[in-house]
Amino acid sequence: MAYDKFNTLRSSAVPLPIENVDTDQIIPARFLKATERTGFGDNLFRDWRYNPDNSPKPHFVLNNPLYSGKILVGGKNFGSGSSREHAAWAVYDYGFRCVISSFFADIFRNNCLNIGVLPVQVSPEFLQQIFEAIEKDPQTELEVNLPEQTVEIMATGAREPFDINGYKKENMLNGFDDIDYLLNMKAEISDFAAQTPL
């Protein structure tokens, strides 16, 4: 599914300074019953966000009106565990376009890139600076510049470069996905398959 193009994103951010946030927390398994890709944002962080009686837990950051924005900032090893792409869908569907952490689990990072959410890995020190800036001013803005591959804390001017492979970067900038690419090499694939026994 082609997705929105990503160029430069300037937004306030939602802080989640917890390590090892796994995809079972991002979207619990019992909400994976849909046969379509929409509506997952409502259940993003469901069990941290709501009590069993569906009343919001006031202390959870998504329920705190002070914080908002299109960038989610998570602790180290974000997105570990289950391969469910629903986790990335939930992040996207809620309205985030970028996740910043000092370390991502592989599959979650891939899933994000495949649906147009930009995973930005920064140093632990820079991550700390971001958390501090948000703590000082919840509406403080970050700027994620994909063409330049940098992320900047607007209030302090602190800036750090981030990595992304060239191919994925092109895809994100243009809103292309891997299937478009692969469908264009059908002949090459069928030659390969012919030589590869079942």
Place this chain on the structure above:
Amino acid sequence: MRKTLFDKVWDSHVVRRVENGPDVLFIDRHLVHEVTSPVAFLGLKSRNIPVLYPERTFATADHKTPTRNQQLPVADPLSANQLKALEENAGRHGIPYWGLGHEKNGIVHVIGPENGITLPGATIVCGDSHTSTHGAFGAIAFGIGTSEVEMVLATQCIMQPKPKRMRITIDGKLNQAVTPKDVALFIISSLSTSGATGYFVEYAGEVFENMTMEGRMTVCNLSIEMGARGGMMAPDEKTFAYVKGREFAPKGADWDNAMAYWSTLHTDTDAVFDKELIFDGAAIEPMITYGTNPGMGMGISGAIPSSENAGSGKATYQKSLAYMDFNEGDSMLGKKVDFVFLGSCTNGRIEDFRAFTDLVRGRKKAPHVTAWLVPGSHKVDAAIRSEGLLDVLQEAGFELREPGCSACLAMNDDKIPAGKYAVSTSNRNFEGRQGPGARTLLASPLVAAAAAVTGEVTDPRKLMQTQTIS
């Protein structure tokens, strides 16, 4: 150039190398289940394209199937809807579908090996992270997201940057009651849940060579829990003997050709890994987890580590213990257990049921424990019956449920209630994984059996000793 096992298999499947980008990797076999496939099929529909190689694709229903009364219609309408969607999608695209009640039905990672879908030197993917299980055969197998499921359905290829190589070598002799599950939990507790992120792991050394194929599957299954893309082991005589004669394995001249290739599948001497780790097999104890990720595990006779050692993650560590209602320094032995779950793609195979049954033989289930024994497939279920294990289990007060993922991820009715403690042979102890508020202690089938008969966390060696004396 000298190559690792991983390089040999990966490189032989690269259709194209994208400059400054990922490799286009050809996938030999693709396993599909009901949860991560519907949106992928929807994608094909909107692009108006078919599944490219349905004969390389296999579908089963497992993640949210009930483990009782499978002959009845599935009660939960949303689950029923997903199952129906898979059946229709498989039918439309000519994919073999082993739905509820089918003799080949079972957990996707159990039925792959059982039916000879899993082969040495193959590339195998599935929209489930424990696809790493199939690495036990010397395959490159890993979990993928739904966009990637769509990719593989449409083109039989996936775009992946090549992971780095790690080798974990364990020599030495394992102690009594130390099972493959304990070896895996030991490795994860040493590396943490992100210690192998970015790597593909090869397991080497005496300990793995001596393991049965099922034991190797358990170890490779858990590779993902230390963040690895996957894990694999070089195929050997045991592997070939296991594969031979299975339905989807090569036959006749194809078998001979395959064997010629498979016998080259080992890491060349002097091949270089990006990272090498070595452990001593004799240092491993039966393991149990005490926290909310699989890296929070320890030898069963130990004490819960202090948060002082958790470094910058101190707050996360304390939050985790608070969820479990455990304290730093606690011993796990003697903690009350409410539920026992034997099953999942980690420990739901026949050897797991044999180990569990051996320990409960002649004993009784503790009255306050609810035990869910869930075979990984119909074939496992049939073996449990034909080997006489069911009689022993029933005699001890246990009942057997029908195959599926069950309480491993609690998408069906098998949910551990909030606040209750479950000793589980599955693979994840995340908050709420086994049901909202559930508290999971991951362990081997032996530790699970010991808990089931004593009603508390118990060192299985204690029961095994008394057994030999009497």
